[in-house]
Amino acid sequence: MTTRFEREAQPESLLLNMGPSHPAMHGTIRIMLELDGERVLSSEVEIGYLHRGFEKTCENKSYFNLLIYTDRLNYVSPLINNLGYVMAVEKLCGLVVPEKAQIIRVLMSELSRVSDHLTALAAMAMESGAFTVFLYKMKAREFLWDVIEQTTGARMTTSYIRIGGVRADLHADFAGACRRAVAETHKVLKDVHGLLDKNKIFLDRTRDIAVMSRADAVSYGWTGPCLRSTGIPYDIRKARPYLLYDRLDFEVPVGERGDNYDRYMVRMKEMDQSLRLIEQCVGLLEKMPAASTADGLAPAEAIRMARGQKPVRPVILSPNLEGADRTVQPEIYAAAPGYVLPPKDETYTTMEGLINHFGYFMKGHGIRPPRGEVYFSVEGGNGELGYYIVSDGTDRPYRLHLRAPCFHVVAALEQLIRGRLIADIIPTFGSMNMIGGELDR
Amino acid sequence: MSGNFVTTRFNAALGWARKFSLFHYPYVTACCGMEYMSTACAHFDIDRFGAGWTRFSPRQSDLILVVGTIPHKLAPVLKTVYDQMTEPKWVIAFGACTLSGGIYDNYAVVQGIDQIIPVDIYIPGCPPRPEMVLDGLLKLQQKIQTSEPDWRWKKKKS
Amino acid sequence: MEEEKILDALRQACPDAVLSAEVSLGDAVAVIRGESLTAVAEFLRGAPLSLTFLLDLTCVHHPGRVEAFEMVYHFLSLDTNARIRIKAGLPAENPEIASLTGMWKNASWLEREVFDMFGVRFAGHPDLRRLLLYEGFEGHPLRKDYPLRKRQPRIPLRKAETK
Numbered sequence: 001m002t003t004r005f006e007r008e009a010q011p012e013s014l015l016l017n018m019g020p021s022h023p024a025m026h027g028t029i030r031i032m033l034e035l036d037g038e039r040v041l042s043s044e045v046e047i048g049y050l051h052r053g054f055e056k057t058c059e060n061k062s063y064f065n066l067l068i069y070t071d072r073l074n075y076v077s078p079l080i081n082n083l084g085y086v087m088a089v090e091k092l093c094g095l096v097v098p099e100k101a102q103i104i105r106v107l108m109s110e111l112s113r114v115s116d117h118l119t120a121l122a123a124m125a126m127e128s129g130a131f132t133v134f135l136y137k138m139k140a141r142e143f144l145w146d147v148i149e150q151t152t153g154a155r156m157t158t159s160y161i162r163i164g165g166v167r168a169d170l171h172a173d174f175a176g177a178c179r180r181a182v183a184e185t186h187k188v189l190k191d192v193h194g195l196l197d198k199n200k201i202f203l204d205r206t207r208d209i210a211v212m213s214r215a216d217a218v219s220y221g222w223t224g225p226c227l228r229s230t231g232i233p234y235d236i237r238k239a240r241p242y243l244l245y246d247r248l249d250f251e252v253p254v255g256e257r258g259d260n261y262d263r264y265m266v267r268m269k270e271m272d273q274s275l276r277l278i279e280q281c282v283g284l285l286e287k288m289p290a291a292s293t294a295d296g297l298a299p300a301e302a303i304r305m306a307r308g309q310k311p312v313r314p315v316i317l318s319p320n321l322e323g324a325d326r327t328v329q330p331e332i333y334a335a336a337p338g339y340v341l342p343p344k345d346e347t348y349t350t351m352e353g354l355i356n357h358f359g360y361f362m363k364g365h366g367i368r369p370p371r372g373e374v375y376f377s378v379e380g381g382n383g384e385l386g387y388y389i390v391s392d393g394t395d396r397p398y399r400l401h402l403r404a405p406c407f408h409v410v411a412a413l414e415q416l417i418r419g420r421l422i423a424d425i426i427p428t429f430g431s432m433n434m435i436g437g438e439l440d441r
Numbered sequence: 442m443s444g445n446f447v448t449t450r451f452n453a454a455l456g457w458a459r460k461f462s463l464f465h466y467p468y469v470t471a472c473c474g475m476e477y478m479s480t481a482c483a484h485f486d487i488d489r490f491g492a493g494w495t496r497f498s499p500r501q502s503d504l505i506l507v508v509g510t511i512p513h514k515l516a517p518v519l520k521t522v523y524d525q526m527t528e529p530k531w532v533i534a535f536g537a538c539t540l541s542g543g544i545y546d547n548y549a550v551v552q553g554i555d556q557i558i559p560v561d562i563y564i565p566g567c568p569p570r571p572e573m574v575l576d577g578l579l580k581l582q583q584k585i586q587t588s589e590p591d592w593r594w595k596k597k598k599s
Numbered sequence: 600m601e602e603e604k605i606l607d608a609l610r611q612a613c614p615d616a617v618l619s620a621e622v623s624l625g626d627a628v629a630v631i632r633g634e635s636l637t638a639v640a641e642f643l644r645g646a647p648l649s650l651t652f653l654l655d656l657t658c659v660h661h662p663g664r665v666e667a668f669e670m671v672y673h674f675l676s677l678d679t680n681a682r683i684r685i686k687a688g689l690p691a692e693n694p695e696i697a698s699l700t701g702m703w704k705n706a707s708w709l710e711r712e713v714f715d716m717f718g719v720r721f722a723g724h725p726d727l728r729r730l731l732l733y734e735g736f737e738g739h740p741l742r743k744d745y746p747l748r749k750r751q752p753r754i755p756l757r758k759a760e761t762k
Contacts, residue, residue: 004726020518023497027470028515048731049515050470053547053747055716056740060747068544075472091624119475138482145479156475156568218677221653221705232677239680374624375655375673375684388671390659403655403673411708437471440731514733517754547747548740549732556756 077116088376116381124430164340165333168323206260221408224383230258306349471509473536510538602627667691
């Protein structure tokens with residue numbers, strides 16, 4: 001059975017398949033090329049090789065359980081996906097999140113954004129032959145992931161941002177660790193600027209290659225760094241500020257020509273802005289008074305005391321539950337008992353806490369938003385990451401749809417590579433930052 | 442098996458040579474790919490175990506690292522790539538999705554790549570930490586060292 | 600409020616197309632007839648509203664209703680930052696609606712995905728075939744009557760043996 005592509009191809013041209021498994025590290029996309037020598041006459045992009053049934057699975061999981069699936073959508077910036085989903089549900093339920101939790105959310109999402117751009121540009125550079133840039137950026141990413149791991153417990157798929165707040169409070173040395181990681185990242189970015197910005201080979205491969213006009217970018221639904229590289233300064237953090245973005249000080253870098261080099265440069269400059277935001281958030285956190293459990297009970301003693309009465313002093317929790325106790329609960333979680341977990345020391349020492357905890361996870365109970373639908377979007381690493389949730393009042397979403405930013409960006413790939421050489425496909429595709437989990441869902 | 446001193450020493454030498462010069466084909470699809478990149482880079486360096494160089498052609502590699510979820514749409518491609526590899530070849534299933542479908546128990550995902558190709562080492566985790574990956578690699582190296590090479594060049598039934 | 604103004608303008612321009620229009624949770628939502636999608640989209644796209652950006656296009660399946668498939672469109676204006684959600688109901692048998700590929704280039708892939716997952720056809724789409732699933736897959740998975748775990752393997756699966 002011949003496909004449309006084969007039928008419409010010219011008889012003298014060569015059909016080449018850049019199959020789903022190929023070295024351009026983005027993994028699973030298939031580009032069928034019609035070539036005249038090295039020049040691409042036309043192409044067809046086939047996606048869906050990482051379709052994991054996210055939307056159907058989410059209809060069968062409770063609102064809390066499906067949080068882990070959102071981590072694995074845009075897996076290079078997992079906290080931003082968590083954030084988008086959680087804020088959509090909070091909009092539906094009308095929850096208000098306390099300020100410290102908002103600052104932590106902004107901080108985590110900017111850390112994720114930096115690691116997203118680092119990974120995207122590292123892969124783009126490596127595929128173009130600049131292997132050193134890949135190693136340097138991965139080194140910077142490890143520093144950032146160390147900070148994320150110390151706070152959330154996991155390097156990548158964290159599920160840290162929860163409905164109503166965040167999972168746990170920050171540890172004591174967070175500000176110092178964060179500042180060290182930011183300083184290291186600045187050093188790495190300076191090195192990379194020196195290696196690539198004026199590099200003749202890199203410029204030849206990316207300048208004026210795969211130019212996207214503004215009208216076409218809007219028609220294709222491009223958002224994020226790719227849209228900003230064409231000159232349109234649309235950023236959800238400025239246009240529809242959520243969390244604290246209207247109070248923080250940052251710029252939105254914009255390109256001129258919409259070619260590969262501009263997409264690279266916009267991402268590099270956005271990383272500088274994100275690091276600036278992180279420093280501001282750390283400053284805000286340092287000004288807030290820290291709750292301390294220095295005079296607390298040891299866990300075994302607290303449980304023994306709980307048999308007779310409610311423990312009056314705070315409990316020092318074990319390291320894996322740290323940051324989720326009663327003293328920090330008002331700062332990191334909204335005051336909405338049906339929607340958030342009770343603090344850990346109450347769960348283990350009081351009957352009400354245990355029942356609330358149990359009810360939260362029981363099938364048919366737990367988070368049950370009111371009937372209705374909502375659409376909420378955040379600025380993801382690739383652009384507008386939107387969640388459309390339809391709720392029918394039960395503990396499972398009736399429909400959950402993800403507006404994936406790179407879906408629209410990759411839809412334009414066929415147009416961008418038409419008429420170019422095969423070697424141009426690699427930096428073009430790399431500059432688009434296709435993430436399979438988000439593209440195919 | 443023959444207990445001849447020469448052949449056991451020769452097998453040991455062959456195992457030693459094979460295990461410390463693994464060329465791997467990273468069949469990267471999803472999130473585990475990020476941890477694969479971390480393992481391959483300077484912090485956790487897979488190159489110190491001899492398995493550093495990626496060979497992006499199945500013909501030139503002897504280890505296929507299946508990294509990330511394999512949906513049914515991609516299954517024939519994985520089978521083709523595995524069939525194209527030349528003997529001796531080993532398979533590492535990297536990440537929960539390749540072991541058993543992971544958290545995705547639905548219409549789209551293969552519930553474990555051992556339903557498609559035979560697997561030597563299973564590395565659990567979602568995603569596995571780079572140290573776990575290196576541990577899995579060391580276990581594979583031990584397996585290669587102690588396995589008997591097949592002198593009759595019999596085709597492996599898979 | 601800005602959302603109210605957009606809905607008023609829409610109600611005035613296409614009075615028989617709009618079935619209901621309200622502001623829900625801060626979003627402007629309008630339910631229109633399926634047949635008038637092209638007219639409504641043309642109006643929204645032009646001045647003065649200039650909602651020139653097609654953000655998203657998806658579908659929701661309600662098996663109990665007469666209009667079982669509900670198409671949902673999100674439009675955005677980059678200049679004024681206004682957004683609107685347009686919903687159109689389609690019948691359960693042979694759901695079909697006009698395609699927006701003439702007006703927006705990303706509609707091509709978005710509509711292919713809705714066809715793939717729900718089976719809704721788009722009149723005027725140049726190349727309507729499956730996008731995320733493979734040729735030979737039977738059924739449309741995001742419909743409520745498709746079981747979650749019904750697998751259709753492409754190659755025969757082997758029984759894993761312990762080595």
